[in-house]
Amino acid sequence: MTESIVIAGIGQTAVGEHWEFSIRELAHFALEAAIKDAGGLRPQALFVGNMLAPNLSKQAHLGALIADFSGLIGIEAVSIEAAGASGGAALRQGYLAVKSGMVDVALVVGVEKFTDMVDAGVEDALATATDSDFEAVQGLTPTSQAAILMRRYLHEFDVPADGLAGFPVTAHANAVSNPNAMFQRAIKAETYARAGMISEPLNIFDAAPTADGAAAIILTRSKLLPANSHHPLVRISGSASSSGMLSLHDRRDPLSFDAAKRSVEAALQKADVTREQISFFEYHDAYSIYAALSLEAAGFAERGKGWELARDGEIALNGSIPCATSGGLKARGFPGGATGVYQAVEAASRLRAENRTDEVALIQSLGGPAATAVTHVLTRE
Numbered sequence: 459m460t461e462s463i464v465i466a467g468i469g470q471t472a473v474g475e476h477w478e479f480s481i482r483e484l485a486h487f488a489l490e491a492a493i494k495d496a497g498g499l500r501p502q503a504l505f506v507g508n509m510l511a512p513n514l515s516k517q518a519h520l521g522a523l524i525a526d527f528s529g530l531i532g533i534e535a536v537s538i539e540a541a542g543a544s545g546g547a548a549l550r551q552g553y554l555a556v557k558s559g560m561v562d563v564a565l566v567v568g569v570e571k572f573t574d575m576v577d578a579g580v581e582d583a584l585a586t587a588t589d590s591d592f593e594a595v596q597g598l599t600p601t602s603q604a605a606i607l608m609r610r611y612l613h614e615f616d617v618p619a620d621g622l623a624g625f626p627v628t629a630h631a632n633a634v635s636n637p638n639a640m641f642q643r644a645i646k647a648e649t650y651a652r653a654g655m656i657s658e659p660l661n662i663f664d665a666a667p668t669a670d671g672a673a674a675i676i677l678t679r680s681k682l683l684p685a686n687s688h689h690p691l692v693r694i695s696g697s698a699s700s701s702g703m704l705s706l707h708d709r710r711d712p713l714s715f716d717a718a719k720r721s722v723e724a725a726l727q728k729a730d731v732t733r734e735q736i737s738f739f740e741y742h743d744a745y746s747i748y749a750a751l752s753l754e755a756a757g758f759a760e761r762g763k764g765w766e767l768a769r770d771g772e773i774a775l776n777g778s779i780p781c782a783t784s785g786g787l788k789a790r791g792f793p794g795g796a797t798g799v800y801q802a803v804e805a806a807s808r809l810r811a812e813n814r815t816d817e818v819a820l821i822q823s824l825g826g827p828a829a830t831a832v833t834h835v836l837t838r839e
Contacts, residue, residue, distance in 0.1 A: 467496025467676035473791035488672035497684040501565035507548030509795030513583035541587035541825030546798025546832030568799030604745035605657035615762035622746035624768025633785025640791030671793035696729025696835035715828035718755035729835035737817035798823035
């Protein structure tokens with residue numbers, strides 16, 4: 459049996475509007491906390507997940523920038539970009555580096571700084587995740603892209619207009635207990651029903667708010683943990699990534715997140731666990747429709763039935779499987795390319811708790827409407 463790849467340390471900043479801090483400072487706060495949490499374990503490689511720094515912060519070359527600023531000069535340092543899946547992709551690269559034996563200790567940082575730009579510039583930057591030649595040039599944005607999918611979903615499966623309300627209601631209820639969430643306040647279904655439209659039929663509660671934030675993880679092999687390591691061991695037992703068609707118009711079925719499905723199946727197979735063993739699922743709910751389609755792609759619901767899992771807005775999604783347990787993107791906030799690392803930090807925190815010894819976490823981050831899908835399975839040893 460190969461040696462376990464474990465999460466030795468975790469760190470994060472609160473998600474929100476951090477006007478007073480630069481992108482390098484946010485990253486430093488999170489990685490410093492992760493190194494401390496890992497008992498001072500020093501990384502040999504740094505993988506930075508980021509989506510929009512060249513557009514919003516006018517800063518590329520984040521690997522070298524963050525390594526320099528954080529006193530890690532000399533280590534291997536690169537940035538990874540895969541739109542909203544950038545953090546998940548960086549986590550996978552860190553995992554592969556350690557698993558291969560080429561690196562003993564890897565530091566994975568996800569960071570995004572949306573407040574370095576305001577107004578239409580942010581939407582323009584986000585549109586770079588679509589097909590520039592055939593979608594963005596026509597004025598399509600990620601939000602309008604999600605609205606197209608939601609309209610088709612409501613029509614094709616005869617879903618009521620408020621059929622997806624359970625997803626934001628659940629996310630906001632779960633974020634109440636997350637001190638790092640952007641919105642720590644529950645909402646009611648009636649609040650959702652009264653919300654204004656941002657791209658019909660998508661209302662303001664169907665879209666996750668973009669925000670600043672950084673999260674970090676230290677990965678190593680279990681035998682290399684320092685003697686002062688005192689946390690329960692959380693293992694990455696499965697990791698997989700898949701790509702799909704970037705443009706919606708090229709897809710045979712726009713309502714099928716094929717890449718998400720493939721990455722879940724591969725990650726479960728590598729972890730040697732079944733869907734029935736999954737205790738909670740951190741999906742990529744940048745939009746409510748993504749939550750429904752992700753549940754279907756992951757095999758927790760039949761096609762066209764994902765919305766029914768949250769129909770009543772219950773916290774545990776009608777007892778099927780808890781999701782967005784720390785608020786998800788919707789209530790914790792959507793820190794762009796940092797999302798996948800936040801998911802891993804939140805899942806690891808939950809698995810470390812005393813009463814979570816038998817739990818298995820499934821986390822997935824998406825680039826666009828699953829043009830990239832990165833999935834990890836986390837277990838407690």
